Amino acid sequence: MGKTKTNQTDGCDCRKRWVTILFISIIVVGLFYVKDFISESVANSSVGCTTTTTLANNGDGQKTMNNSNDVRVEVYHFHRTQQCSSCIALGRLMDETVNASFTKEVESERLKSGHINIELPKNKEIVDRYDPTGSSLYIGTYINGVFYKEENTNVWYKLNNQLEYINYLTPILKKRLSGDLS
Numbered sequence: 001m002g003k004t005k006t007n008q009t010d011g012c013d014c015r016k017r018w019v020t021i022l023f024i025s026i027i028v029v030g031l032f033y034v035k036d037f038i039s040e041s042v043a044n045s046s047v048g049c050t051t052t053t054t055l056a057n058n059g060d061g062q063k064t065m066n067n068s069n070d071v072r073v074e075v076y077h078f079h080r081t082q083q084c085s086s087c088i089a090l091g092r093l094m095d096e097t098v099n100a101s102f103t104k105e106v107e108s109e110r111l112k113s114g115h116i117n118i119e120l121p122k123n124k125e126i127v128d129r130y131d132p133t134g135s136s137l138y139i140g141t142y143i144n145g146v147f148y149k150e151e152n153t154n155v156w157y158k159l160n161n162q163l164e165y166i167n168y169l170t171p172i173l174k175k176r177l178s179g180d181l182s
Helices: 009-045 085-101 103-107 121-130 154-158 162-177
Strands: 055-057 063-065 071-079 111-117 136-143 146-151
Touching (some): 085 103, 085 154, 121 136
Parallel strands (some): 071 111
Antiparallel strands (some): 136 146
């Protein structure tokens, strides 16, 4: 009796089609999320904006506020009740950075820092202002009464090196204290 050959490429072609369809679906869905994320980020960046501000070039290409005398900065470590060792390190290194370089600014209340448990009802107002989703480091800058917030995710990559963390975060906080949002 003769054996019949089966075409095994049909199964392979079918898998390729399904993988392609799945890949395209993921891209399409991802684009919708990116569009929503960008729209939400733009909307959130204007939260609390009640005045018009103008940026001026300070000569070295950096954009600063025309009147940086009315600048206050907040740097907060947001976290949940239970924290992993990385989350704890994030907050500890933030404290060390502020204590090492910004004593005068803290005393004059131009710089505030703290640890905010996002699960506690007493922190609702500040959690609503920053809208963190979990453990994170946010910098809030008030310039002439206008609030700008930013999440700094790069600090997570510097947790294993205290000096690198401090050398990274210190110039960012100095820029914000000078009114520089770049």
